[in-house]
Structures are given as structure tokens and as C-alpha cells.
Amino acid sequence: xxxxxxxxxxxxxxxxxxxxxxxxxxxxxxxxxxxxxxxxxxxxxxxxxxxxxxxxxxxxxxxxxxxxxxxxxxxxxxxxxxxxxxxxxxxxxxxxxxxxxxxxxxxxxxxxxxxxxxxxxxxxxxxxxxxxxxxxxxxxxxxxxxxxxxxxxxxxxxxxxxxxxxxxxxxxxxxxxxxxxxxxxxxxxxxxxxxxxxxxxxxxxxxxxxxxxxxxxxxxxxxxxxxxxxxxxxxxxxxxxxxxxxxxxxxxxxxxxxxxxxxxxxxxxxxxxxxxxxxxxxxxxxxxxxxxxxxxxxxxxxxxxxxxxxxxxxxxxxxxxxxxxxxxxxxxxxxxxxxxxxxxxxxxxxxxxxxxxxxxxxxxxxxxxxxxxxxxxxxxxxxxxxxxxx
Amino acid sequence: xxxxxxxxxxxxxxxxxxxxxxxxxxxxxxxxxxxxxxxxxxxxxxxxxxxxxxxxxxxxxxxxxxxxxxxxxxxxxxxxxxxxxxxxxxxxxxxxxxxxxxxxxxxxxxxxxxxxxxxxxxxxxxxxxxxxxxxxxxxxxxxxxxxxxxxxxxxxxxxxxxxxxxxxxxxxxxxxxxxxxxxxxxxxxxxxxxxxxxxxxxxxxxxxxxxxxxxxxxxxxxxxxxxxxxxxxxxxxxxxxxxxxxxxxxxxxxxxxxxxxxxxxxxxxxxxxxxxxxxxxxxxxxxxxx
Numbered sequence: 001x002x003x004x005x006x007x008x009x010x011x012x013x014x015x016x017x018x019x020x021x022x023x024x025x026x027x028x029x030x031x032x033x034x035x036x037x038x039x040x041x042x043x044x045x046x047x048x049x050x051x052x053x054x055x056x057x058x059x060x061x062x063x064x065x066x067x068x069x070x071x072x073x074x075x076x077x078x079x080x081x082x083x084x085x086x087x088x089x090x091x092x093x094x095x096x097x098x099x100x101x102x103x104x105x106x107x108x109x110x111x112x113x114x115x116x117x118x119x120x121x122x123x124x125x126x127x128x129x130x131x132x133x134x135x136x137x138x139x140x141x142x143x144x145x146x147x148x149x150x151x152x153x154x155x156x157x158x159x160x161x162x163x164x165x166x167x168x169x170x171x172x173x174x175x176x177x178x179x180x181x182x183x184x185x186x187x188x189x190x191x192x193x194x195x196x197x198x199x200x201x202x203x204x205x206x207x208x209x210x211x212x213x214x215x216x217x218x219x220x221x222x223x224x225x226x227x228x229x230x231x232x233x234x235x236x237x238x239x240x241x242x243x244x245x246x247x248x249x250x251x252x253x254x255x256x257x258x259x260x261x262x263x264x265x266x267x268x269x270x271x272x273x274x275x276x277x278x279x280x281x282x283x284x285x286x287x288x289x290x291x292x293x294x295x296x297x298x299x300x301x302x303x304x305x306x307x308x309x310x311x312x313x314x315x316x317x318x319x320x321x322x323x324x325x326x327x328x329x330x331x332x333x334x335x336x337x338x339x340x341x342x343x344x345x346x347x348x349x350x351x352x353x354x355x356x357x358x359x360x361x362x363x364x365x366x367x368x369x370x371x372x373x374x375x376x377x378x379x380x381x382x383x384x385x386x387x388x389x390x
Numbered sequence: 391x392x393x394x395x396x397x398x399x400x401x402x403x404x405x406x407x408x409x410x411x412x413x414x415x416x417x418x419x420x421x422x423x424x425x426x427x428x429x430x431x432x433x434x435x436x437x438x439x440x441x442x443x444x445x446x447x448x449x450x451x452x453x454x455x456x457x458x459x460x461x462x463x464x465x466x467x468x469x470x471x472x473x474x475x476x477x478x479x480x481x482x483x484x485x486x487x488x489x490x491x492x493x494x495x496x497x498x499x500x501x502x503x504x505x506x507x508x509x510x511x512x513x514x515x516x517x518x519x520x521x522x523x524x525x526x527x528x529x530x531x532x533x534x535x536x537x538x539x540x541x542x543x544x545x546x547x548x549x550x551x552x553x554x555x556x557x558x559x560x561x562x563x564x565x566x567x568x569x570x571x572x573x574x575x576x577x578x579x580x581x582x583x584x585x586x587x588x589x590x591x592x593x594x595x596x597x598x599x600x601x602x603x604x605x606x607x608x609x610x611x612x613x614x615x616x617x618x619x620x621x622x623x624x625x626x627x628x629x630x631x632x633x634x635x636x637x638x639x640x641x642x643x644x645x646x647x648x649x650x651x652x653x654x655x656x657x658x659x660x661x662x663x664x665x666x667x668x669x670x671x672x673x674x675x676x677x678x679x680x
Contacts, residue, residue: 049504050602088504181650205646211608211653214598217399217528218643221392224523236506240600247516248523269508269599 032105034337038081039074039328041066041321042106044097044121045113047086050236053263054313058113058135059084060305061314065321068300075329078336080321087117094120106130107340108328108347110320111148113313115139115155115185122148131344133324135316138259139184143374147344149351151316151323151362153284154375155185155232158258159192161380162230162282165256167198169228174202176226178219178241180233181207189232189258213237220245231257235264242275251276252388258282262311265385278388282380284362285312297361315361323357323368330355395522396644397637402528404636405535406597409590410613411620411628412542413583419559419623420579423483427467427490429610431584435460435591436601437498440509449511457588464584465577473573498603507601511592527596538589539629542582546625551578559623615660621673630671635659 033040043062045055062082070079083104085097094117101109109125111132112118118137125132126145133149134142140156143149153161166175177193180186197203204226206219213236220241223229227250231238238257254277257264261281265272272279287310289295297318301310327350333343356367364379371377410432417425435456442452471490475483514526546552557565558575566572587606594609595601612635620631635656642652663671 050506052505206643207649209650209653212639214594214600215403217402217525217597218396218640221395221399222644236600240598243599244525244597248525268505
């Protein structure tokens with residue numbers, strides 16, 4: 001090897017080492033807020049891909065709230081700015097999104113829209129102490145650190161609330177359950193549901209897995225005599241199940257889901273009116289509301305973005321921004337360059353100190369509060385997406 | 391009664407696995423390669439049906455176009471990606487096949503996006519047969535699969551090309567010496583396998599209306615498992631493996647305690663069969679010359 005080659009190799013090797021270490025430095029919260037001229041709220045969500053209906057809803061809902069707050073003059077004269085990044089519901093993209101948001105001056109966040117990516121966000125934001133209030137990532141472990149809070153019901157709580165409904169209405173009867181055993185969201189709700197279910201209610205449990213999300217003949221066969229089927233799953237497999245069950249499951253049966261059902265009536269290519277059964281879900285938002293704050297929100301949202309992405313995620317994101325604004329207002333935050341970590345300390349003190357968010361779109365007319373665990377306290381409603389054909 | 395429904399469901403899904411497994415097993419038997427892009431041909435078939443159904447509104451036109459398109463695609467893939475590697479190490483061919491699989495999935499995602507498309511081809515409804523409430527599409531799938539398999543068996547046994555296929559799978563070099571165009575045989579094999587994949591795509595859409603770019607991945611793996619269980623390279627083996635896997639899957643789903651472990655059980659059966667009969671149930675033992 002010539003001397004020149006040796007020098008060249010050594011230089012290249014050194015350059016590679018430098019590049020490697022450059023990546024390790026990472027983005028530290030606080031470094032990037034010094035030049036902020038607005039309070040920056042970050043979020044990561046599926047803005048494209050199969051779960052885009054959720055991500056776009058959250059982005060639009062949050063943007064609507066930010067625009068309204070800014071129109072009213074912001075907080076102490078300082079305006080807010082929403083920075084949204086696309087994770088395509090892919091956990092691997094979260095780390096990059098998180099770093100880029102920090103670089104854009106993120107001071108507080110809505111975390112991620114869906115649970116699996118948000119689990120990654122939980123760990124990343126804990127290291128830097130960045131406060132997040134997620135509108136929709138409902139896994140029980142999302143608020144496991146002191147900087148994480150939820151605006152939606154945690155999965156476990158959805159299971160408990162659904163079980164209470166079943167205990168009250170189906171005593172002495174047999175209900176069906178259809179859930180996805182290898183999905184944290186579905187299995188999490190199912191386990192809490194079963195734990196909270198009264199012994200007076202019998203169940204026929206059926207499952208599917210990620211490996212078989214398209215053919216449910218056998219599960220439908222098992223559930224064919226049930227008049228109430230609890231389905232803690234997302235709407236795509238639910239819509240396939242309902243399509244395949246036509247003519248086998250009784251027309252007067254009820255399909256009852258959790259927040260994963262949100263958007264089923266707008267799913268591309270699925271005509272919910274072709275399903276004879278009632279389709280309903282446990283929700284914190286009535287998208288058919290005709291009066292009150294929910295109705296106001298629906299009007300504003302549909303005027304700005306249409307009806308396609310109007311769902312409880314959008315409403316929840318709208319509430320998240322107002323809840324953060326309310327808490328910051330209560331703490332009288334005046335410094336636009338405040339670091340994410342300092343703001344997180346302030347917000348944690350507010351959220352654990354009995355802060356109540358009034359007039360929330362998803363509050364059912366009651367104030368929304370939080371437990372020190374990060375779980376939300378608010379009223380659940382049974383929302384009928386589509387009534388039974390009469 | 392429930393058990394009979396379970397069996398019918400198992401045979402129906404097993405039929406689809408068998409049809410896909412035939413593609414794997416024929417290509418392996420004749421070209422001695424694992425065509426991992428085979429599952430994705432099902433997806434291409436599904437999207438072709440979706441496009442032409444929307445364009446023309448006639449299911450028959452959409453289905454025939456899908457079969458022809460998949461046939462051409464299968465042959466093109468063979469000519470462009472696999473033929474230049476004939477004689478290369480099996481690993482190179484395997485990696486190329488995986489590459490083709492990802493290429494097809496990515497192209498579908500670019501063209502159609504990743505949001506699921508709902509496709510309704512036929513709406514047969516349900517029927518009460520002897521006290522059993524069964525979807526007609528299940529019966530149609532089962533009958534159509536059996537017809538296709540009988541036709542394929544007759545083709546292989548009684549036509550010149552079919553016999554050339556058997557000869558090529560027995561001994562490629564000797565077949566060539568007998569004046570048979572081995573490359574032509576391989577092309578026909580890919581054409582038949584890809585057409586069967588398109589039909590499997592149709593049956594899949596009849597069962598489940600949701601179409602995504604990864605539609606073929608899991609059925610592809612299950613069908614490959616079925617082909618190995620039955621004895622890869624053996625046409626009756628692929629059918630047997632497909633039906634066996636389908637029935638095991640449905641029985642497992644019908645028993646609540648083991649239902650969450652259905653996939654594990656299916657692959658466990660593969661391991662057990664490979665331990666007991668390494669060549670699969672109907673696989674031939676070959677003497678290796680040293």
C-alpha cells in the first residue's frame with residue numbers, strides 16, 4: 001500500500017469515527033428553545049398510511065385550537081405554534097421525529113397519536129423531561145413517567161368502563177368477545193374487561209392475530225348466537241368481521257367497540273349502512289352532538305377541514321392544546337424561550353396539583369382532571385355509530 | 391354441528407393455502423428455487439382485480455385480466471430476475487426472490503398507498519345447509535380449489551408439457567439431453583404458478599374484502615409452510631399440506647384456550663413433521679451420491 005493510500009485510509013477512518021460520534025451526541029432538550037419566538041408544541045402521528053385518519057384528525061384538531069388561541073392574543077402576548085411530524089404508525093420513525101422536533105424548539109408536546117410509537121416517545125421524552133399530553137395513545141404504560149399524561153381513556157379504563165356497562169345490561173346472559181391477542185391495545189382492554197366482568201355474565205371469547213387479519217369464518221361461527229359482541233379492536237379488522245358476519249350473526253345483535261372503532265363509518269370502501277346490526281362504541285366525544293361545546297367544535301372543525309377526519313381523536317387533540325394552554329396560563333408562563341424541561345416541571349406541578357380543565361369538548365359537560373399516574377378522569381358515553389336496521 | 395362448520399371453514403382456507411402452496415412447490419420441484427415473491431403475486435392479483443372491477447364493473451373481466459396480468463408478471467420476473475442466475479448459488483437466487491418480493495410490495499404501496507382498499511367482488515350471502523349456516527363463498531372457494539387441483543393433476547400426468555415438468559423435476563440434465571427445452575418448462579411452471587396465485591388472490595378477496603400491499607405476505611408464509619409439511623416438490627403434498635394447515639388453524643381458533651397460540655401451533659406442526667419426516671409427508675427420499 002502506498003504512503004498516499006495509507007494517509008487516505010487513515011483520514012477516511014477518522015472521518016467515519018467522527019461521524020459516528022456526531023450521531024451519539026443527540027439532541028438535548030433546552031438547547032434549541034433559546035431562539036423561540038412562539039411556544040412550540042410538537043407531535044408525531046400517522047399523517048400517511050392506514051392509521052392516517054387518526055393522525056390527520058389530531059393534527060387538524062390541535063391546529064384549530066392553536067389558531068383560536070393565537071387569534072385571542074396567545075398567552076401573555078406570546079403565540080403558539082404546532083409542529084407535526086409523520087411517523088406512519090411506525091415505532092422506528094419516532095426517534096428521528098423526536099430529535100427533529102427538539103431541533104425545531106419543541107417545549108411541550110402531544111406525544112404520539114398511536115400507542116406503539118408513543119411507547120418509544122415515552123422513553124425518549126423521559127430522558128429529556130419533555131412534558132406530553134397525548135390525545136389518543138391509550139396504552140396503560142404511556143404515562144408511566146411523571147412527564148406523561150393522557151387525554152383519552154387508558155386501555156385498562158376502557159375495559160373497566162365497558163365491563164360496567166355489560167354488568168348493568170347483560171346480567172345472566174352470554175356475550176361474545178372478539179379481540180386481537182397479539183396487540184397491546186386489544187389484549188390490554190380485554191384483560192381489564194374480563195377482570196371487571198361480573199360472574200353473572202357468561203362470555204364466548206374469540207381471538208385473531210396479526211398473522212390472520214382477513215378471514216374470520218371460525219370466530220363468526222363461534223359467536224353466531226351472541227346478541228352483544230364486545231370488540232376492543234381497530235376498525236379495519238372490525239369492518240372485515242362485520243362484512244363477513246352478515247347473514248350469520250343475528251341482525252338484532254350489537255357490535256360494541258372502544259376508541260379503535262372511531263372512524264369506522266368513514267372507512268374507505270366500507271359501507272356501514274350495509275351492516276344490519278347496531279354498531280356502537282365507548283367514547284368521550286359525541287360526534288353527533290347538536291348543542292354545547294361539542295357541537296361548537298364540530299361546526300368549527302367541519303368548516304375548516306370537512307367531516308372525513310372528524311373523530312374523537314381530533315376532539316381530544318383540540319382539548320389537549322386548550323388544557324396545556326390553561327395550565328400554562330394558570331402558572332403564568334411568560335418566558336417564550338423557557339426550556340422544555342423547565343416547562344415540564346411547571347406543568348407536572350399543575351397537573352398533579354388539582355388542575356381541572358373546564359368546558360372540554362370531550363368532558364361530557366364536566367371538568368377533566370388527572371390522577372398523579374397520568375390517567376385522565378372524565379365521563380364516558382356509549383356512542384351509537386349506526387343504529388340497528390328496523 | 392359446530393365442528394362440521396369448523397371443518398368446512400378449515401377446508402376452505404386450506405384450499406387457498408393449497409393453491410398458493412402449489413406455486414411454491416412446482417417452482418421448487420422444477421427450478422429448485424424458493425420463489426419468495428410468490429405470495430406477492432397474490433397481492434398483485436388482488437390489486438388488478440380491484441382496478442379492473444372499478445374500471446369495467448364486470449367481475450369476470452377483472453378476474454380474467456388479473457390471471458393474465460399475473461401470468462405475464464410471473465414469466466417476466468422469471469426471465470428478468472431468476473433466469474440470469476441459473477447456475478448461481480441457491481443463496482443468491484433466494485435473496486433475489488426476497489428482493490423481488492419487497493419490490494412488488496413497495497411498488498404497490500407507491501401506486502395504491504398503504505390504506506386498505508375494500509373490494510367486494512361477489513356477494514353470495516349465506517345459506518342454511520342441513521342446519522348449518524354457511525357462507526356461499528366458502529363453498530365456492532372449496533369447490534373451485536378442488537376443480538383447479540384436479541385439472542392441474544390431469545395436466546401434469548397426461549399432457550406432454552406436464553410430463554416434461556415431471557422429467558425436469560426428476561433430472562434436469564437428463565431431460566435436456568432428451569431434447570426437452572428445460573427453460574421453456576420453467577417458464578410454463580412460473581406461468582401456471584402465477585395464474586394460481588391470481589386465483590388465490592380472488593378467493594382471498596372473496597373471503598376478506600380488505601386489500602393492502604402486504605396481503606400476500608402471511609398467506610405466502612403459511613402456504614410455504616404447507617408446501618414443506620406436504621413435502622416440497624410434490625403436488626399432492628402441497629394440497630395435503632394446505633388442507634391440513636387450514637383445518638388445524640380453524641380447529642385451533644375454535645378452542646378458546648389455545649386460540650391465541652394458533653400461529654405457534656401451525657409452525658410447531660411443521661417442526662414436528664420435519665423431525666419425523668424431514669422430506670415432508672409425501673416428499674420423496676433422494677439418495678445423495680457422494
